[in-house]
Amino acid sequence: MPLLAIVYFSISGTTEKLAHALARGADGMADVALCRITGNDIVSGRFQNERFLETIDGASAVAFGSPTYMGGPAAQFKAFADASSDRWSQQAWVNKIAAGFTTGACASGDQLHTLTYFSILAAQHGMLWCGLDIPGGEDLSGRNRLGSQLGLATHLVDASLPQSDLSTAEYLGRRLARMAGRSG
Ligand SMILES: Cc1cc2nc3c(=O)[nH]c(=O)nc-3n(C[C@H](O)[C@H](O)[C@H](O)COP(=O)(O)O)c2cc1C
Secondary structure, three states, X not given: OOEEEEEEEOOOOXXXXXXXXXXXXXXXXXXXXXXXXXXXXXXXXXXXXXXXHHXXXXXXXXXXXXXXXXXXXXXXXXXXXXXXXXXHHHOOOOOOEEEEEEEEOOXXXXXXXXXXXXXXXXXXXXXXXXXXXXXXXXXXXXXXOOOOOOOEEEEOEOOEOOHHHHHHHHHHHHHHHHHHHHOO
């Protein structure tokens, strides 16, 4: 089975719930490696967990996840992205499938900018971007609630994630796993 690596940062657990939902969606179609970035991975401002980078080396698909912080990815995720520059110079991740997911406190909390950053990171690595093929506002079960087709954007309602956002995450995980099975 192809490997899907889900690389994400989460402090209070919302992005982690999305990561786990992606993993559930991919279940049975891809092996999944959940790679949660923590503060301990960052030493003197540099991301230093080579194991995560090696996991991506062996993956066919990668999902990038971070809460939206100050209109972009969290600094901890950016430290990981900066540490991928050696892979970039070799174009070692070329043609891997990539997607992104994020969350925020507000419905329009600039989550799009975080997803845009993820897609640019993927482009820098020569990866192939996988968006969300659910038309916002048209899905009978309410998935892609915020109408974001670049990737999964969510926000907290009454301090928790709506089930429709988790269902969208499961769908994106399934789609990524399907795409990963096609590549190679
Ligand atoms: C430093 C900081 C900056 C934030 N900036 C934004 C923001 O720009 N837009 C937004 O909608 N939410 C923002 N939030 C809210 C977080 O995105 C939100 O609490 C999210 O659920 C946290 O994800 P986590 O539970 O995975 O840690 C910010 C939170 C913090 C702590």
